[in-house]
Amino acid sequence: MTSRFLTGALSVATAATLVVTLAACGGTTKNDSSGSGGGAKSTAQADPNAALKQGVKMAFLPKQLNNPYTDIEVGGGKTALDELKGQYKLVGPNDASASSQVSYINTLIQQQQDVIGIAANDPNAVCPSLNQARNAGVKVVAFDSDAAKDCRDVFINQATTQGVGQKLVEMANELAGGSGEIAILSATPNATNQNAWIDVFKNILTQPQYANLKLVKVAYGNDDDQKSFQEAQGLLQSYPNLKVIVAPTTVGIAAAARYISSSNYKGKVAVTGLGTPNQMREYVKDGTVAKFALWNPADIGYLAAYAGVALASGQITGAEGQKFTAGKLGQYTIGASGEIVLGPPTVFDASNIDKFNF
Template sequence: MSRRLFTGALSVATAASLVLSLAACGGTTKNDSSSAGDTQSTAAANPNAASKQGVKMAFLPKQLNNPYSDIEVGGGKAALDELKGEYKLVGPNDASASSQVSYINTLIQQQQDVIGIAANDPNAVCPSLNQARSAGMKVVAFDSDAAKSCRDVFINQASSQGIGEQLAKMANELAGGEGEIAILSATPNATNQNAWIDVMKTELAKPENSKLKLDKVAYGNDDDQKSFQEAQGLLQSFPNLKVIVSPTTVGIAAAARYVSSSSYKGKVAITGLGTPNQMRAFVKDGTVKEFALWNPADIGYLAAYAGVALSSGQITGAQGQKFKAGKLGEYTIGADGEIVLGPPTVFNADNIDKYNF
């Protein structure tokens, strides 16, 4: 896949990333889900079709007013501006499993052309998403997948394998090859978090990581104060803890904030997935040595281009189909409708000032 990365304050901003895929959705009958999937897969694609103007695409992130999600959907708006589409942003203020359902139902009533969703729960959103598809709407999952039978394509940051491997690698490095670690995740049902953690657990079982002990997976629900308290609880419960790995931008920032002003600074390492701008101060003061991420804006940008390509009939979501995504270049759809943005970037004191997002 060829792509040019997002440019912000840099001449070339590298974005990186990682991914997931999920299984069948609950709450729908076999006939309902299969008929929706069959309708999508049998439609013919015309890669030479002109991109429609005025495509109405609504973005539904896990929650509003989340710094990471704000960057993602901002990239979607930028792409729709380029494509002369209509951008809409809706979403809950909490990241609970069923909080997105009412918004999907409203978008159906509003007759949007495309829904872009970062699913809080892969199954809870299924019935409503399939209603949207039955009404002729396209569904683009991004960042956190819905079940495959409920959407047309999934924009993945990178592979789940790649993310989990990177998280395990950083944990090993920061622990010095041995010792106790813990994970501070988002919600218990977050599809992307769980996929990465599963890979990470597999990696921790390998001989090279056999001296690392995973004490606990805690959940901060992508809430700053809850994540702060969970980080505090982990350190109190496990006095020999060496590393907290937080594969969520809210969690890593909250954990770093707690450690930076505590007696644990310099003794317990914090790593995971975060944005350079939110983590810069913690890298500068020595609380965080390294962390990783892709460019969230590029995820939203790619989701918007995929949504318009679907609405224009250029793609249907079938494996092997290609489409162009503006400044990111050409992408090829993989198995199960997955479109992978690219590889992850590791940020540290040597390179963090080269990035502005």
């Protein structure tokens, strides 16, 4: 959650009945790219009946490597490319700094990849290089965390931004008992998806029914386990009356739960946010965490790969209203600004967490 899990017993196809509706920032389509980024413009028409090409070379560039969430996401991309008889490649930095992805994009251009799938650490820092790729004929699929609007062809969004923010507030409000101090433990200060969710979170808190909740701090753990652990500790030391830590990042929620589970704050301060069942199971079972939410990260990568191959094959160009089929996930329709919404996530608690394994 970063920014950043639902395979097991459920898939997105069945997730339509799940609780939350979550999405992130919009973007622009290939056909209407007109921003200052100088992205490739195209008047090409989509051919929805075009055969999907085999051998499409698609490189995944996540926010950082060796992140549990990232591993599951890109694993879904590999599964899809295996089905499509494409060529999968994984590259990326070990840190989630704003400019850490730029050199990888430049190398992928030189390697003549057909498609780049990127979860942007910073929406603008990667823009010039992504547009160089597009000018060279490379299709760009942003996933999980959007790039700037005019720097990619489509964006695979987990769910709606409004829905994510709303669900985070609802869980925080319930766990706080309707009043008291709450804090957010986010990923990086520039993470597109995190900031979009936090903005919604803040706006919803202005509604009368949440008047007794007070957001005291937004802290950043940079999607680093130890940094997030320290930030959680700092929040509790700085705000002794804190009731809830909301972490919309899988790294952050696990680190905060780990700290509280072995401290005197256990049972006094709640932790919620976005996490994976496997990383959070022990904290749910020991009573540290009552509930949290997430979508299926493997399906994000899976959908990104199918979208990338559809782009490379000419089935879609990224224009609103175009449709394509994404294997086991079924048919998708491209929304405004090239956004493709995966589908709703679920809320995990003690009653259902053992039904999921990811």
